[in-house]
Amino acid sequence: xxxxxxxxxxxxxxxxxxxxxxxxxxxxxxxxxxxxxxxxxxxxxxxxxxxxxxxxxxxxxxxxxxxxxxxxxxxxxxxxxxxxxxxxxxxxxxxxxxxxxxxxxxxxxxxxxxxxxxxxxxxxxxxxxxxxxxxxxxxxxxxxxxxxxxxxxxxxxxxxxxxxxxxxxxxxxxxxxxxxxxxxxxxxxxxxxxxxxxxxxxxxxxx
Amino acid sequence: xxxxxxxxxxxxxxxxxxxxxxxxxxxxxxxxxxxxxxxxxxxxxxxxxxxxxxxxxxxxxxxxxxxxxxxxxxxxxxxxxxxxxxxxxxxxxxxxxxxxxxxxxxxxxxxxxxxxxxxxxxxxxxxxxxxxxxxxxxxxxxxxxxxxxxxxxxxxxxxxxxxxxxxxxxxxxxxxxxxxxxxxxxxxxxxxxxxxxxxxxxxxxxx
DNA sequence: GCAAAAGTGCCACAGTGTGGCGTTAGCTCC
DNA sequence: GGAGCTAACGCCACACTGTGGCACTTTTGC
Numbered sequence: 381x382x383x384x385x386x387x388x389x390x391x392x393x394x395x396x397x398x399x400x401x402x403x404x405x406x407x408x409x410x411x412x413x414x415x416x417x418x419x420x421x422x423x424x425x426x427x428x429x430x431x432x433x434x435x436x437x438x439x440x441x442x443x444x445x446x447x448x449x450x451x452x453x454x455x456x457x458x459x460x461x462x463x464x465x466x467x468x469x470x471x472x473x474x475x476x477x478x479x480x481x482x483x484x485x486x487x488x489x490x491x492x493x494x495x496x497x498x499x500x501x502x503x504x505x506x507x508x509x510x511x512x513x514x515x516x517x518x519x520x521x522x523x524x525x526x527x528x529x530x531x532x533x534x535x536x537x538x539x540x541x542x543x544x545x546x547x548x549x550x551x552x553x554x555x556x557x558x559x560x561x562x563x564x565x566x567x568x569x570x571x572x573x574x575x576x577x578x579x580x581x582x583x584x585x586x587x
Numbered sequence: 588x589x590x591x592x593x594x595x596x597x598x599x600x601x602x603x604x605x606x607x608x609x610x611x612x613x614x615x616x617x618x619x620x621x622x623x624x625x626x627x628x629x630x631x632x633x634x635x636x637x638x639x640x641x642x643x644x645x646x647x648x649x650x651x652x653x654x655x656x657x658x659x660x661x662x663x664x665x666x667x668x669x670x671x672x673x674x675x676x677x678x679x680x681x682x683x684x685x686x687x688x689x690x691x692x693x694x695x696x697x698x699x700x701x702x703x704x705x706x707x708x709x710x711x712x713x714x715x716x717x718x719x720x721x722x723x724x725x726x727x728x729x730x731x732x733x734x735x736x737x738x739x740x741x742x743x744x745x746x747x748x749x750x751x752x753x754x755x756x757x758x759x760x761x762x763x764x765x766x767x768x769x770x771x772x773x774x775x776x777x778x779x780x781x782x783x784x785x786x787x788x789x790x791x792x793x794x
Numbered sequence: 795g796c797a798a799a800a801g802t803g804c805c806a807c808a809g810t811g812t813g814g815c816g817t818t819a820g821c822t823c824c
Numbered sequence: 825g826g827a828g829c830t831a832a833c834g835c836c837a838c839a840c841t842g843t844g845g846c847a848c849t850t851t852t853g854c
Contacts, residue, residue: 395626398803398849398851398852400800400851400852401800403850403851404800404801412789422642426594428819428840428841429840429841430840434667436698437851438802438803439802439803439804440635440803440804440841440842441803441804441844442801442802442803443841444841444842445801445842449841449843450840450842474794475794476793476794477791477792477793477794478792478793478794479790479791479792481794491841512727515730516724516727517723517724519723519726519727519730520722520723520726521720523722523726526825530656532594533794534614535792535794537785537792539765539781539785539789539851540788540789540791540792541781541792542761543754543758543761543785543786543789544789544790544792544801545790546617546753546755546757546758546760546761546791547750547754547786548617550750550757551752551753554749554753555751557749558746567663574746575746577752578744578746578747578750578791579611579750579754579790580689580787581747581751582746582747582748582751582754583686583751583754583786583787584684584686585685585686585742585744585747585748585751585792586683586684586685587682587683587684587685587688587740587742590801600812605820605821606819606820606821607819607820607831607832610820610832611831611832635808635809636809636811637809644835645833645834646833646835647811647834648812648813648833648834648835648836648837649832649833651810651811651812652832652833655811656810656811657809657810665805704798717809777802
């Protein structure tokens with residue numbers, strides 16, 4: 381609907397300058413980190429939000445000023461990934477096959493994520509796999525990113541562009557599913573490449 | 588997770604015989620019909636569940652014995668479609684290109700849905716378009732159907748099968764988006780065919 | 795310093811979803 | 825066609841999520 385004016389989640393500015401902003405960012409990170417840890421232990425649905433608030437020592441009111449929902453805080457790592465992806469794609473040179481552009485941007489993104497993110501992402505994926513509610517939110521977030529991608533990559537044929545983006549995100553999710561059990565950082569790019577190169581053969585699959 | 592043992596939603600038996608079952612089915616349909624109408628007027632998020640319960644004259648307890656959630660009742664038409672699709676696909680002969688099998692089954696399904704369904708489906712799509720929460724639930728349901736499809740269409744290459752199914756569902760959603768403004772019954776099959784035939788060209792799209 | 799602004803905590807409330815329990819209504823068997 | 829059984833229902837109370845209002849503290853900029 382709208383691009384989010386003063387909305388919770390997604391702190392766009394690169395580096396917070398004032399003390400106030402850094403402080404707010406600290407509580408945000410504390411909430412996100414503790415959320416993944418806590419939900420990982422007791423399950424997403426089995427952990428009341430109050431448990432998280434108590435541990436981080438933050439009031440409910442403050443929490444909801446930083447995150448839109450309980451799902452939102454659990455999906456912080458996912459949103460960081462796609463946020464970075466959109467940044468990378470915005471700066472990338474868009475020429476040649478679009479499928480390669482989309483893939484290349486994700487490879488760059490994966491290279492750019494730091495060690496801390498690689499610690500928090502796999503547990504987040506497991507939370508998603510275990511909780512349908514979280515999965516729904518994650519899928520919805522992907523859909524929003526896809527809409528944004530269609531908007532940015534203006535192309536004459538609207539339908540084919542949308543299909544290609546849907547395909548790419550689907551390939552990404554397939555790669556994640558194969559990555560999930562082990563979650564070795566170095567293997568994800570290879571899995572994604574393999575998933576993308578299986579796209580064309582998949583269309584001609586025989587029963 | 589599990590195939591739903593005595594779970595709410597999805598009445599599998601074809602025709603209810605006893606009076607009790609028919610009565611239960613009537614309240615189910617009354618709830619589903621009224622839900623689409625009511626949510627269509629006042630919006631999904633803007634309509635408390637109590638408004639629906641009051642209009643149908645059913646207690647909250649009874650509602651939740653028939654539907655898993657407020658979203659569930661709003662998505663009745665969507666679930667009916669995919670339920671029928673799985674039935675059709677189960678009975679269909681699976682030979683030749685899998686993409687054609689998937690497409691053919693959906694064309695058959697669209698032909699099999701009755702007039703009443705074609706009245707309720709478009710408003711449901713508009714509800715989904717207007718409410719992120721509903722969209723998330725709808726996407727999650729699609730994901731469950733996809734898992735079921737992978738299970739049924741056993742094929743050596745797991746990855747390519749999953750990709751193909753993801754592609755097909757993506758093409759279906761693209762077709763729906765183009766169908767949405769008008770929603771003329773006869774045009775949906777053509778849109779779906781066009782969407783599916785755009786899949787291969789999409790992969791080689793240039794920036 | 796000092797006032798405006800941003801952030802936070804506390805309180806109360808609406809809405810969704812669940813468990814317990816007594817009661818009604820349909821089914822079954824005689 | 826009557827008695828017992830059982831599924832379904834209504835009502836009550838509760839837990840949890842998310843929001844609005846208001847007072848209080850901290851930071852910022854003058």
